[in-house]
Amino acid sequence: DVKVTQSSRYLVKRTGEKVFLECVQDMDHENMFWYRQDPGLGLRLIYFSYDVKMKEKGDIPEGYSVSREKKERFSLILESASTNQTSMYLCASSLGLETGDPDTQYFGPGTRLTVL
Amino acid sequence: QQQVKQSPQSLIVQKGGIPIINCAYENTAFDYFPWYQQFPGKGPALLIAIRPDVSEKKEGRFTISFNKSAKQFSLHIMDSQPGDSATYFCAGVSWGKLQFGAGTQVVVTP
Numbered sequence: 088d089v090k091v092t093q094s095s096r097y098l099v100k101r102t103g104e105k106v107f108l109e110c111v112q113d114m115d116h117e118n119m120f121w122y123r124q125d126p127g128l129g130l131r132l133i134y135f136s137y138d139v140k141m142k143e144k145g146d147i148p149e150g151y152s153v154s155r156e157k158k159e160r161f162s163l164i165l166e167s168a169s170t171n172q173t174s175m176y177l178c179a180s181s182l183g184l185e186t187g188d189p190d191t192q193y194f195g196p197g198t199r200l201t202v203l
Numbered sequence: 204q205q206q207v208k209q210s211p212q213s214l215i216v217q218k219g220g221i222p223i224i225n226c227a228y229e230n231t232a233f234d235y236f237p238w239y240q241q242f243p244g245k246g247p248a249l250l251i252a253i254r255p256d257v258s259e260k261k262e263g264r265f266t267i268s269f270n271k272s273a274k275q276f277s278l279h280i281m282d283s284q285p286g287d288s289a290t291y292f293c294a295g296v297s298w299g300k301l302q303f304g305a306g307t308q309v310v311v312t313p
Contacts, residue, residue: 129305130301132301135300145300177247179246183299189235190299191237191249192249192301194247195246196245197246
């Protein structure tokens with residue numbers, strides 16, 4: 088079974104703090120993704136990565152950055168946390184098929200971040 | 204602006220009923236339409252998916268109906284059980300990226 092783990096289930100930070108959210112997958116997947124989940128908005132893509140040291144902006148990248156130094160690890164960084172970044176953050180990974188076949192994303196359990 | 208519109212936001216059915224969740228999309232570049240199921244405290248997990256060249260797909264008690272001309276698709280849960288109580292997300296996929304609907308919370312009462 089694919090396992091995607093996230094470093095914390097719950098996190099409380101203060102406005103202006105630098106926040107690191109870590110994600111690790113154990114299935115040698117090429118692709119990794121960070122989403123935030125908010126009620127009534129579903130999941131929105133923040134950043135994704137198709138390869139080590141490679142990153143692409145998603146739909147809502149403002150206020151976030153990412154790092155992928157190793158294939159299995161993808162970090163989301165909030166340079167200066169703000170209250171509007173209080174949310175559930177979900178990491179996902181996928182195999183990275185190049186055949187045109189559907190590429191299932193596997194999600195971690197999420198980190199609920201509260202910024203005070 | 205959400206590229207996939209999902210309704211209703213929530214619904215309650217009795218055990219054995221058939222909850223139906225509807226989604227509509229605008230992006231004709233979507234080439235795959237998955238549904239994800241999320242239980243409290245867990246991340247979403249793929250439930251069932253369909254390609255746009257197929258009008259219906261069944262897996263167990265879950266059925267997707269797809270109408271390409273109307274750009275709409277729906278999920279039916281046959282003979283629903285209390286264990287099906289969860290939040291369901293539809294999505295469209297383009298270039299490997301998912302665009303999710305807002306989600307539907309389904310409660311199946313005993």
